[in-house]
Amino acid sequence: MLLPMSPTDSMFLLGESRDQPMHVGGVALFEPPEGADAHAVRVMLDAALARGEVAPLLRKRARRSVTTFGQWGWEAGVDVDLDHHVRHDALPAPGGIAELMDFVARLHSGLLDRSRPLWEMHLIEGLTDGRFAVYMKIHHALADGASAMKLLRSTLSEDPDTSGMPALWEPLVRERGSLRLVPDSSTTIAGPLDMAAVAVRAARGVAGEISGMLPALTGTLDSARRRGGGPLSLSAPKSMLNVPIGGARRFAARSWPIERLQLVAKCADGTVNDVVLAMSSGALRTYLNDQGALPEDPLIAMVPVSLRDNGQKSKAGNDIGVLMCNLATHLTHPTARLETVRDSMREGKDAMRTRSSAQILAMSALGTAPLALAMYGLGGMIRPPNVMISNVPGPRKPLYWNGARLSALYPLSIPVTGQALNITCTSTDDEIAFGLTACRRTLPPLTPLLENLDDELGALEHAAGL
Template sequence: MLLPMSPTDSMFLVGESRDHPMHVGGLALFEPPDGADAQAMRAMLDASLTGGAVSSLLSKRARRSVTTLGQWGWEEDVDVDLDHHIRHDALPAPGGITELMELVARLHSGLLDRSRPLWEVHLIEGLSDGRFAVYMKIHHALADGVSALKLLRSALSEDVDATGMPAPWEPLVRERPSLHLVPDAPTTSSGRLDLSAAVLRAARGAAGEAAGMLPAIVGTIDRARRGHGGPLTLSAPKSMLNVPIGGARRFAARAWPLERLRLVAKCADSTINDVVLAMCSGALRTFMGDLDALPEDPLVAMVPVSLRGERQDGKAGNEIGVLMCNLATHLTDPAERFDAVRVSMREGKDAMRTRSSAQILAMSALGTVPLALGMFGLGGPIRPPNVMISNVPGPRKALYWNGARMSALYPLSIPVDGQALNITCTSTDDEIAFGLTGCRRSLPPLAPLLDHLDNELGALEQSVGL
């Protein structure tokens, strides 16, 4: 028996091809505990393979059949061949970050095997500084970036002395089958669920959502027509980023002290996400300007917004809305670009604030139509936004796996036709990492973008008086 898959999740399977892998990934670096080395860490991870235990999320396989009328669903509790899903890799000399990024770019290029659960973990040794790396990729149909980070977080501890911890693919001791209950469901005097009342309330809610959907969509189109921030843009220029892509990937990543971005945000009365977007704005302006490829009109970024509430913390899959941000790359002054980014994001958030999650999803779906058409090889009258920029919140404290400190966490994401570059950020206890994932065929090496991001952070600090 197959469990149904949501239309949002199944879209990532339908839109996937050899040139369009649809998985997200993460690269974590660990410092071995005192008295141990990378070889000892590998031994601990290898020991986890002998047990054969796999979490319920990673024991699901995507499948469709005649009985499902060709629709994708999830087959649960399948046998998992850990020898297939867990791979060992070693870096060539000199074993530096450059060699690590090149290896991970190649690993991120390959498709996941659809006859098996859609994930892989690569244990990477050979780093010259003695650290050990773990690269994990998981299909976007199975988990979005927030879910993938929570999966990794669940295998780590804030206690440096904690031992006997599960590997990232193993179930937690507390893992139990989830119960999907109706929140605040009414009961009768005997304590039984009053299903008639629950059904009526659900029907009233659905009717209210439907009544509010048309005004939400009309308002979205009107805001885009007037050039205001929101889930739709009608003004993204054509650029070197908006081209068909191939399956090979480029990857570059670097981390900065989170406190630097926090201070800029505080001095400018903005958010850390605004600072991230402003850094990307200035970096892309310089990067594309050096290639004589900067459009006259400002670039527009698609910014995913997680819609997960407290009740959804244990839920996998995808719950994402989007905003379109004017990156103001036509402006030469960093302070003016920063201000334009803040205004655009504030307008977009204001447009979403009075809407329900369902209405936001509908508004966001309208904004992603041009990109979705590109995923399926179709064109459209509206150009998609130029670049995807995500900021996925990470752990707020230092994390350890059996005494080994996670010293870095770099995210990898999904370029698509019409968006050859994806920029994803995630924070650890004291750093924020930028992961740049691009199409190898369409884009030059991405390492220069890292230097431009660094320069732009310095310019923003100067602009607010730091």
């Protein structure tokens, strides 16, 4: 018997192709406990493999049949071959971060096997600094980025002396309090597919909001014409980022002390997210300019926001809105770019505060329509925003798995036709990590973009007198 699959989840299966894999992922780096090495972490993971226990979420297989009239459903409780889903890998010499990122990019390029539960995990040894890496990918139909992050955090503890903790694929221990596990985060991670799904969820709340839709739509269109902040853009320029993509991926990631971004934000009377966007703006400006491909008009970023963060009490999971941000890539001075980004985001958030959740979702659906159409090969006259940029605050304390400290967590997302680059950030402990996922065929190596991010943060600090 198949359990029903929501239309939103089935959309990710229907829209998947070899050129457009639809799984999210992440790579976590662990420092072995004091007095141990990476081999000790592998021994603990091998012990978990020998137990053969798998969490219910990871025992669901996507299927469709005559009895479901061809619609996708979930077959629960299927047997899982852990030797297929959990794999040991070793990095080639010299075993640095560059080799890790290249290896993870290749892993992220491959489609998941639909005859099995839609997830894989790779336990990666061979890093010269003694750390141990874990890469996981999970299909967006099975879990979105937020759920995948919660799955990871649910197996971590703030106590380095906690032992007997389950591996990521195992069921959680019932006595969560005794293990002092990290509670699930309410923060949302969103990518292009989450934003396309906004349209499906928005329809639920529109019926009771008809009278308020016309003023909301009028205000949204007026802001878009003025290139102001809001959920809709009519001015995204043509760029090398907004083309059909292939299935091969590039990935690059790096972390910075979050305190540096906080100080810049304070000086600019902005937020850490404003600084993330400004760093991305300056980095993209240099990156595209070096390719001779910088548009004259400013790039437009699609930025997911939590309705809870904007005074909205969302219902039934409708907690994601979207704003379009003017990245001001046509401006030469980093301070001017940051001010434009700050003002664009502030204007959009101010407008959100005057609207209901249903109105915000409906306007967000309108704004994401060009990207959704492009993803499914139905691109229209309005170009989608140039790039998706997500920033998700994470836990502020060090996290451990059986004494192994989580030293870095880099998110991998989903480039799609119409947006060949995705920038997703997340924070752990006292650092913020930028994960850059791109179409390998479309974009040149991403390492210079990381250097540009570092240069831009330095330029923002210098301009602020820090």
